[in-house]
Structures are given as C-alpha cells and as structure tokens.
Amino acid sequence: MNRPVDRSIDIRQLRYFLVLAEELNFRRAAERLHLTQPPLSRQIAALEAALGTPLLERRGNSTRLTEAGQQARQRFAEAVAAFEAAVRSVGSAAARPRAKLRLGLPWWVDMSAFAQLEQRLGGSLPPLEPVLGPGPELLAQLQRHELDAALLTMPHELQGLRHQRVARLAHVAMIPASSALARKRALRLRELEALPAFLRFRKQQNPALWTHFQRLYDAAGFRPARELDAPGTSATIAQIAAGRGCTLMPAAFARQKYPGVAARRLLDDIYVELHLVLGERLEAPLAQALQAQADLLAGALA
Known part of the structure; x- marks a missing residue:
C-alpha cells in the first residue's frame, strides 16, 4: 500500500530543494535563496520527514543526492514548472486591466x-x-x-x-x-x-x-x-x-x-x-x- 503524501509539503520547499540539488552545498544554496543555513536546513529536513525518505546525504564537507533525491530533482522540477504554468494560465484568464x-x-x-x-x-x-x-x-x-x-x-x-x-x-x-x-x-x-x-x-x-x-x-x-x-x-x-x-x-x-x-x-x-x-x-x-x-x-x- 502506497504511503500517502504529507499535506504539509508546500511549493516553497520544492523550490528550496531544487536550488540545493543544483549547488550540493548548503551555504551556496542559502546565499542564492537569501536565507541563512539553519532555516534552509529546517525546510529540507521537514520535506524529507514529510516524504519519509532522505533526499541528500552528507559526508564530511560534501553533499550528494540519494537515489530518491535524484528522482525528486526531476519530478519536483516538473511539478514546480506545472504549478507556475497553472498560475500564469489562471492569472491570464482572469486578468483585467490594472x-x-x-x-x-x-x-x-x-x-x-x-x-x-x-x-x-x-x-x-x-x-x-x-x-x-x-x-x-x-x-x-x-x-x-x-x-x-x-x-x-x-x-x-x-x-x-x-x-x-x-x-x-x-x-x-x-x-x-x-x-x-x-x-x-x-x-x-x-x-x-x-x-x-x-x-x-x-x-x-x-x-x-x-x-x-x-x-x-x-x-x-x-x-x-x-x-x-x-x-x-x-x-x-x-x-x-x-x-x-x-x-x-x-x-x-x-x-x-x-x-x-x-x-x-x-x-x-x-x-x-x-x-x-x-x-x-x-x-x-x-x-x-x-x-x-x-x-x-x-x-x-x-
């Protein structure tokens, strides 16, 4: 039986993960997001807890994607792109001159x-x-x-x-x-x-x-x-x-x-x-x- 996805996951966490998946470095990812490292780490930990699986593995000073993380990178990128396209589509349909x-x-x-x-x-x-x-x-x-x-x-x-x-x-x-x-x-x-x-x-x-x-x-x-x-x-x-x-x-x-x-x-x-x-x-x-x-x-x- 498949484990249900935790409803507490939000689009911001997916965006944070995608930046971290590119950088594979918490400090550089935090700088790109204009965050400090602790809130970034908390959001990633919350995402992993909601999914029930680790997405990243730290070894000393290095960080790499787990097998689940590699799959998440592709699927989350698709999900974020679809979300942004949906928002643009709805916004365009409802748009009135400002x-x-x-x-x-x-x-x-x-x-x-x-x-x-x-x-x-x-x-x-x-x-x-x-x-x-x-x-x-x-x-x-x-x-x-x-x-x-x-x-x-x-x-x-x-x-x-x-x-x-x-x-x-x-x-x-x-x-x-x-x-x-x-x-x-x-x-x-x-x-x-x-x-x-x-x-x-x-x-x-x-x-x-x-x-x-x-x-x-x-x-x-x-x-x-x-x-x-x-x-x-x-x-x-x-x-x-x-x-x-x-x-x-x-x-x-x-x-x-x-x-x-x-x-x-x-x-x-x-x-x-x-x-x-x-x-x-x-x-x-x-x-x-x-x-x-x-x-x-x-x-x-x-």
Whole structure:
C-alpha cells in the first residue's frame, strides 16, 4: 500500500530543494535563496520527514543526492514548472486591466525623483502607487500580497520570492553642520568617532542588514565610543542638527537639505545592494516590464 503524501509539503520547499540539488552545498544554496543555513536546513529536513525518505546525504564537507533525491530533482522540477504554468494560465484568464501597480519603496526615497521616474516610464506600466516604509515592513506586505513589488535594500530573507539586483547604493555621513568635520568634503569613517554618538537602527529591526553594516564598520576600523538607537528619521535629523551625534544614510537621502545637518562623502566603502523583489501574484507581463525598467528604477534611487 502506497504511503500517502504529507499535506504539509508546500511549493516553497520544492523550490528550496531544487536550488540545493543544483549547488550540493548548503551555504551556496542559502546565499542564492537569501536565507541563512539553519532555516534552509529546517525546510529540507521537514520535506524529507514529510516524504519519509532522505533526499541528500552528507559526508564530511560534501553533499550528494540519494537515489530518491535524484528522482525528486526531476519530478519536483516538473511539478514546480506545472504549478507556475497553472498560475500564469489562471492569472491570464482572469486578468483585467490594472488601475495601479503598488510598488514598495525605501522610506528615504526622494519622491521628486520618483515623479520624474513615472514620466520616463510612460505607458510601459500601469500608474504606480508608491508605498514607503522600512525594508522588513515592505517585505511583510509583499508576503501578504498587499504590494505587487518592492525595492529592498539587501540582505533580507526573501523566502523564495523572485528578485534581481538593480543598484549598489553608496552611503554618506550625516553630521552636524556646526562640527569641524563639516569643513571637509569627504571623511574617513573613523573620523566620526570624534562626534558625541553614532545613531543607528536597532539590530532587532533587521538582523541581517545590521550585521552587513557591522562587517563594513569593522573592516574600516570604525569603533564609535557611544552608539544610540536612531529614534526615527525626523528625530534623528533633529539630534544631528543639535550636535548630538551622526549617522549614515544612502547618498540619495542627502539630496534633500536639512537645516543644521551636513552630508559628507565617505572615503570608506559603505553600501547596500538594492534589489527589485516581485510579489508571487504579479502577472508575468508586468513582472517582465518592471524588470526591463530596472535601470530607471535604480536611477531614481541611486
């Protein structure tokens, strides 16, 4: 008697397995999926438990497919392709002209530049409805299908969502205009140690992004004497204008002028990568149109 398939298996697990079957390396597969290794390992273990058979065999540092894993690689690829074709087919049959396309944007975007972007896009996309917010919030809205797509600063755990890199965003120092450092056109990160405090977002808000920045700070030898939680944009700018600290922001943020605050170029390479992340329900023609306009999207934010 055949063993029934566990209903807890989902399409995301199959996608994870297929990437791992290509890489045969958990670290590389996790990087491709924008996951850390533990959640990837848990999903694969859950898939194997649901199937009742091991799909991979680890020997020291090497990983190989079992006989069941080799069969699963072919069958799961067929299943995922069939699933995506079915979704496209149903979506096409039910498609109506869109009134708008909801696009998530980082909270620091200069909306005047975004207005120019809409003009340049012309009729290639439906009217864009921008939704501004912090990265984790935009990602959550994507996963709840409240957004069609979003521009996210990486890294984030994208849980298998389609994405592509569109830009590399350099950061600048936001410092008090009254500081002696403001007399310079460019600064080393370590020079900011002379200011009263360094304001940054809490690690709990986005652990992966916080760790990315910390690695860059360590590489630059930056060790501020005092770190404080950034209390939100307006309050952070007010603190800097009052001479109480400094922070780093994407260079696009510095297009806007803030009384009492000076933006200065950094001589150290502090950056984030910007990715266009597509919602699961975004129709294929719109997804392709957005991807084709990636350079324009990047230009509005870089």
